[in-house]
Amino acid sequence: MSSPDVVLPGDISNLGVGFDPLADSAGADEGNAGEDAVHIRVQQRNGRKSLTTVQGLKEKYDYNKVLKALKKEFCCNGTVVVDPELGKVIQLQGDQRKNVSDFLLGQKLVKKDQIKIHGF
Numbered sequence: 207m208s209s210p211d212v213v214l215p216g217d218i219s220n221l222g223v224g225f226d227p228l229a230d231s232a233g234a235d236e237g238n239a240g241e242d243a244v245h246i247r248v249q250q251r252n253g254r255k256s257l258t259t260v261q262g263l264k265e266k267y268d269y270n271k272v273l274k275a276l277k278k279e280f281c282c283n284g285t286v287v288v289d290p291e292l293g294k295v296i297q298l299q300g301d302q303r304k305n306v307s308d309f310l311l312g313q314k315l316v317k318k319d320q321i322k323i324h325g326f
Contacts, residue, residue: 244316246303248325260296269294280305
């Protein structure tokens with residue numbers, strides 16, 4: 207009745223798997239920021255309070271020394287949390303996304319194309 211090239215409005219057989227925007231982009235950046243990416247996120251707590259998380263720093267860095275330098279630089283409190291899925295994650299009080307990004311670039315801990323800033 208209808209040829210395979212004609213798609214009727216009620217026909218959903220051609221949808222297939224589709225594109226998942228939340229899936230990891232495998233090979234999208236060709237190794238520039240794939241596994242080496244440092245993710246800086248902000249999480250809203252309650253009211254005006256927020257929390258900045260830094261994830262993906264290389265294991266060769268001493269997280270406690272990096273945390274101590276960040277806390278001293280930005281006059282905020284923080285901690286290193288060990289997550290079984292994500293590994294070590296640095297948490298800082300307040301919205302410190304821009305400050306952390308500038309600090310990591312200034313200390314040459316990461317390159318500009320490795321930083322991914324998420325949030326609002």
